[in-house]
Amino acid sequence: MLEVTNAEIGYGPVTVVEDLSISVGEGEAVFLIGPNGAGKSTTLRGVLGLNRLTRGTVSWRERDITRLPTNKRAALGIALVPEGRHVFPQLTVVENLEVAARAVGAKDVEARVEEVCAVFPRLAERKGQTAGLLSGGEQQMLAIGRALAQRPRLLVIDELSLGLAPVVYEQVGAVVRDLARDGLAVLLVEQNAQLAMSICSRGYLMSHGEVVLAGMVADLERNNQMRELYLGGIEKAV
Amino acid sequence: METFVLLVAGGLVTGCIYALIAAGYAVLYTATGFVNFALGAQAMLAGYITYAGFEDVPFLFRAVVAIVASVVVSVLSWIVFYRRVSEQDMLAAVIMSFGFSIVLAEVVQLVAGGVPLPARSPVGSGRHELGPLSISSHSILVLVVSALLFALLATVMSSRGGATVRAMFQDREMAETLGVATNRMTIVLFAASGVFAGAAGILTAPILSLSPHMGTRLALIAFVGAILGGLGSIRSAIVGAIILGMLEAFFAGYISPDWRATLVFGVFVVILVLKPAGVLGRVAAVKV
């Protein structure tokens, strides 16, 4: 469904990602893991068109979208939960959701808000609250909810668990896991390998702007490099 | 007491005119980080189109043409000059808008001459006695029209569509990612600032009479007013500009009318030193 092929992505003169190829199939959940500064967020920015590819292509359901402006990609069904959440701090919870739904031309805005509230009851309790005053976990729920209000085909998440207490990220993780199980395609950047592997069926390991390892979760769990770097040694693995 | 009431009314009238320009500054600044100093020149242009000649055409028609002209200048100058320059260097774009306002003034001077021209208010020169206060029909027009425009702006901003605009003000990149056509929306906001500037020009000309450089003064004072309130919020910028109009009136009435400009720039310096985000402002610092 999403194919990034031989992508080179950077910021002005600085090239961060070089010759990177990743794909996400229809209804598939895929993670992207790697050390700080590996270029994971930059890759996602390329997928969303926030940074232009200087080489390579992004295609979406057989269509080349490399040059498609960012604001046209949401309508195709690509929704982003960005690093740092980026909720609209002075809008209420409901307004955040409504803006997202309306931005993709939804006619059933209210139904979508209710849908999101059913997924995250915590948001339902705080509908009228200003988003900037929510806790970190609630803001992450809102960022995910906002993406869901767009009824996406692909949910792109940058750092699902970052800065969240274990209880909260287990909760949020469970929601994303259920969505993936129900057939929503997910591209997940996540530092917590256990969490990523519990949600996704396939993954990539990135380092210095390149994919250094790729495979199904079952194989990656057995891979020594993966185990040393992310699964806390041999004992803790599995 | 009578002087006091008179000064409040007079200050409110000039303050509202400044506030129309200040609202334009704040709308554009929150959307793009850009300060369009040419709004004053657009007001001047609208004033000339409305009052200098074409006496046989109905006033309302002239006013509409004047506002359309201001809107066209607003939108085209953004698309043609400022947009690209501001992406590279915001300060350069701001200075450019200042330069553009001088060019507009020179063009008008070439066409209409540099001598100040009188402008006749569409509501005539009558006065109304309201208790201790004697207020001109034109002042009432200024208050009514600006109140209507501010109310319209507030209604639009608090509407559903307005939530999308506010989202864009708060996090432009995120709004873009969600699918908001931020470029198109910015053009609409430039058009709106053009309407406000045009209205300011049409309302101010009968008070100050027409002169090619009237816009420069208007642009600067309105900017100080907007900074006084806080450029990061439309409401603060409007309130700040009205407060500055009042301060100016009190200063002229009780101290000396000759030192008005000094007062305005005194306020500017004090604000920049003590509270750069504005007295009512929430943003941490002015971004220019």
Ligand SMILES: Nc1ncnc2c1ncn2[C@@H]1O[C@H](COP(=O)(O)OP(=O)(O)OP(=O)(O)O)[C@@H](O)[C@H]1O
């Ligand atoms: N706006 C920018 N301008 C220039 N370089 C940038 C910019 N943003 C990021 N970089 C650089 O790009 C590289 C990759 O950054 P990126 O944010 O993609 O990494 P990441 O894998 O998401 O890391 P993290 O795990 O810390 O989020 C870093 O070396 C960073 O310094």
Ligand SMILES: [Mg+2]
């Ligand atoms: Mg990152």
